[in-house]
Amino acid sequence: MSTTRQRVRESGADAGSHDATRRALLDAAADVFAEVGFRQATIRDICKRAAANVAAVNYHFGDKETLYAEVLTEQSRLAMRLHPSPPDDPAVPAAIRLEQFVRSFLQRVLSAELSARHGRMMAREMVDPTRALDRLVKESIRPNALQLSSILRDLAGQGTTEEVLRLAGMSIVGQILFYCHCQPVVRRLFPESPYDAGQLEQLTRHITDFSLSALRGLSASGSPSRRRPQTKRRRART
Amino acid sequence: MSTTRQRVRESGADAGSHDATRRALLDAAADVFAEVGFRQATIRDICKRAAANVAAVNYHFGDKETLYAEVLTEQSRLAMRLHPSPPDDPAVPAAIRLEQFVRSFLQRVLSAELSARHGRMMAREMVDPTRALDRLVKESIRPNALQLSSILRDLAGQGTTEEVLRLAGMSIVGQILFYCHCQPVVRRLFPESPYDAGQLEQLTRHITDFSLSALRGLSASGSPSRRRPQTKRRRART
Amino acid sequence: MSTTRQRVRESGADAGSHDATRRALLDAAADVFAEVGFRQATIRDICKRAAANVAAVNYHFGDKETLYAEVLTEQSRLAMRLHPSPPDDPAVPAAIRLEQFVRSFLQRVLSAELSARHGRMMAREMVDPTRALDRLVKESIRPNALQLSSILRDLAGQGTTEEVLRLAGMSIVGQILFYCHCQPVVRRLFPESPYDAGQLEQLTRHITDFSLSALRGLSASGSPSRRRPQTKRRRART
Amino acid sequence: MSTTRQRVRESGADAGSHDATRRALLDAAADVFAEVGFRQATIRDICKRAAANVAAVNYHFGDKETLYAEVLTEQSRLAMRLHPSPPDDPAVPAAIRLEQFVRSFLQRVLSAELSARHGRMMAREMVDPTRALDRLVKESIRPNALQLSSILRDLAGQGTTEEVLRLAGMSIVGQILFYCHCQPVVRRLFPESPYDAGQLEQLTRHITDFSLSALRGLSASGSPSRRRPQTKRRRART
DNA sequence: AATGAATGAGCCTTCATTCAT
DNA sequence: GATGAATGAAGGCTCATTCAT
Secondary structure, three states, X not given: OOOHHHHHHHHOOOOOHHHHHHHHHHHHHHHHHHHHHHHHOOHHHHHHHXXXXXXXXXXXXXXXXXXXXHHHHXXXXXXXXXXXXXXXXXXXXXXXXXXXXXXXHHHHHHOHHHOOHHHHHHHHHHHOOXXXXXXXXXXXXXXXXXXXXXXXXXXXXXXXXXXXXXXXXXXXXXXXXXXHHOHHHHHHHOOOOOOOHHHHHHHHHHHHHHHHHHHHHHHHHOOOOOOOOOOOOOOOOO | OOOHHHHXXXXXXXXXXXXXXXXXXXXXXXXXXXXXXXXXXXXXXXXXXXXXXXXXXXXXXXXHHHHHHHHHXXXXXXXXXXXXOOOOOOOOOHHHHHHHHHHHHHHHHHOHHXXXXXXXXXXHHHHOOXXXXXHHHHHHHHHHHHHHHHHHHHHOOOOOOHHHHXXXXXXXXXXXXXXXXXXXXXXXXXXXXXXXXXHHHHHHHHHHHHHHHHHHHHHHHOOOOOOOOOOOOOOOOO | OOXXXXXXXXXXXXXXXXXXXXXHHHHHHXXXXXXHHHHHXXXXXXXXXXXXXXXXXXXXXXXXXXXXXXXXXXXXXXXHHHOOOOOOOOOOOHHHHHHHHHHHHHHHHHOHHHOOHHHHHHHHHHHOOOOOHHHXXXXXXXXXXXXXXXXXXXXXXXXXXXXXXXXXXXXXXXXXXXXXXXXXXXXXXXXXXXXXXXXXXXXXHHHHHHHHHHHHHHHHHOOXXXXXXXXXXXXXXX | OOOHHHHHHHHOOOOOOOOHHHHHHHHHHHHHHHHHHHHHOOHHHHHHXXXXXXXXXXXXXXXXXXXXXXXXXXXXXXXXXXXXXXXXXXXXXXXXXXXXXXXXHHHHXXXXXXXXXXXXXXXXXXXXXXXXXXXXXXXXXXXXXXXXXXXXXHHOXXXXXXXXXXXXXXXXXXXXXXXXXXXXXXXXXXXXXXXXXXXXXXXXXXXXXXXXXXXXXXHHHOOOOOOOOOOXXXXXXX
């Protein structure tokens, strides 16, 4: 079994021990953090996988949390570089831009080439946030949300309120993240269903179609507070 | 600061009953497990909150994992008792049953009266599963999924394939769980938006409307593999 | 699986719960103490095997050590009752008495009908003494040693010193106890050699013959300090 | 009170060398394991005596069991180095070789310069074996047994069966180990008898003489199954 | 009289971190 | 600059014992 560090050192021409170790630590840490999360990950495990000393993390990054933040940022940028959001081009129909948005989002969090590391780390960050979440929201999540809002604004009818746009956005993101957050359950419910590139494309189409169809209906039925006066709705208890 | 156990003992008429400690442990454990998860929770913390000895968990439950499983089951049943799924009554229109399904689901995982403990524990279980997940899927998640399938079958057109039903189901569940799993992010993105009963009702209506609208469109457009031949879709890399 | 206590209660006509529990505890404790020793044994294990409450040992015997002492005494007496030392009868030839001594000793510590419990407890007591050893020496070991001395005095020549008798006695007891103390090693060295009644009889004959033969030689060669002047013995270091 | 580690560090010329702690742990552990055995020994006690941190054992040896195995091996080798078995030299009379065998064996398990640590650990290992016993038998006990067999074969007459040799070997080893295993009892029975170097030499002579004398008798009397037809032996009960 | 519940000390082990080269 | 060694605070768990019926 070859360690991450050996791979790094053999591949790099410079073979600068300092940077190679730092690189190996980042790679090993990405694996470990994605697998077991920040809190459950141990410095020892990371260092062992990086073929580095126990003290290497503290030496190179100061402490475990800083290393984690750096990994999170790096993985986020890597995912965004490999699968960028579509450009905000008004010439492209909004429906196409939505599809591209959904596809790139799904690929960032689920595609195998990233070992789904980014998605898993994001999922953990949401369910069990660390102090790194604030930065993540600012640098990565909020820009994404704004872009989706922009697409939806183009899709929805004129009279659509900001709140409806916000809710629709969350409905779309919810559909996407479901496959990332609930993978263990989905695998148990539908063991035959694969998680490969083809499946990702199928999900892209489904989520896009489902959402476009929903939006068309919402636009037609007007604002949410006035619709369906005929429904006798039983209030939930409490 | 009053401990859980004191509350239990003071509130009960039979204060000091023989398993008041057991009750206090279950309550304290539900809090702790929901807050920090199974792995991060410490039995010392749980026992302190329950005003019990460190050995109390071991005495009453054997070990931490058994306590966790018991808490998970109890919270699941409590949530289901307070907010049961709607009955599978063919006389009730499927659209109403879907709304009831969405509402009860949202309340089970988010309602304040449960401190959202059940939802948080479920979210953790999905992102970072323990051995308890298998049982949870069997006893709680799968039955729920089957019920949703049944509702969707009634809603969708005759020719709708099982796969479309499955995808639609996940789109709906994804929308619901989003507010549970991504609460930390939602709070950061929209600090002004509350997580109260009114909000829950608004979410119920939105998700129901969004999904009904989507389903109407899907039923009209036929099977997913043949539709929209005109779209020139760029394949994902890899 | 029937517990010791059930057996006791079913067999006893009186079915007095108090004494039955006490009896069951003694039996269970004998098993456990023989298997794992005093220190490693746990009250919980003993009580579980006796189908009694955790507090039963403390209730009936005060504490673990008292229970242990009582078990040790009881097993010692039981062994002595089943396999008593031969009577100190001057009419019986000393060689026969030695053989009887060896046989009864071997049976007390090794015979299967006692599950070798007494032997194992004695072995542990010697290698890892508890406070019960003093009493054991006084009530059981010293009387035995005196009897052996008496037999050897009859066997040995007139001029034999007390010290030679003492050493000879230890040589004989050492041979016997070897099979008790070193059973795990003997089993590993000679896996084919059984530990059954036939083997016990063979050992009896061997040890008796070996020792009688040795004693005949010692009696003939005179006092130990003067014999074999021809040997050039290298002194041990230190 | 001076700790083992201080002694180690002060005595060595390279005081503070990188594995002084390791050395101190081994020494302290040898003391503790010999005193109370593997199971009863605590890492805390060992570390305190070695003036090391509680985690030191884990760092240097992985766990308690590995430390124990290492101590056992080291003590075994140390004992064998200080008091090696006699060479298998055919030129030396077998009686002399037997005496040398007995003497070195006694010194290995009882001599004060080793604090009898090896003997006490071996005794515990036999009465309450750990997983280390298998290795001990293979590397240390079986070779010793084979050597004794070889000596006895030279001593005994031609027609002596392997079984008689085996029994005779155990009779000899039993005599030796008696003083090791039963020391607490011997001290109580004969408080005036010391356990010093002179005593060891006396024991060597006694055991050698006793055994040589016995063997001479056995060789003369023929095979064990046919001898002494005249004895009217009462069968043991059972 | 007899027991289920509770106790707190102590077990081995693991952890992120710091120290002394 | 970089590391093997050491640290001490918890971690979950087990123990003999005692308490309150």
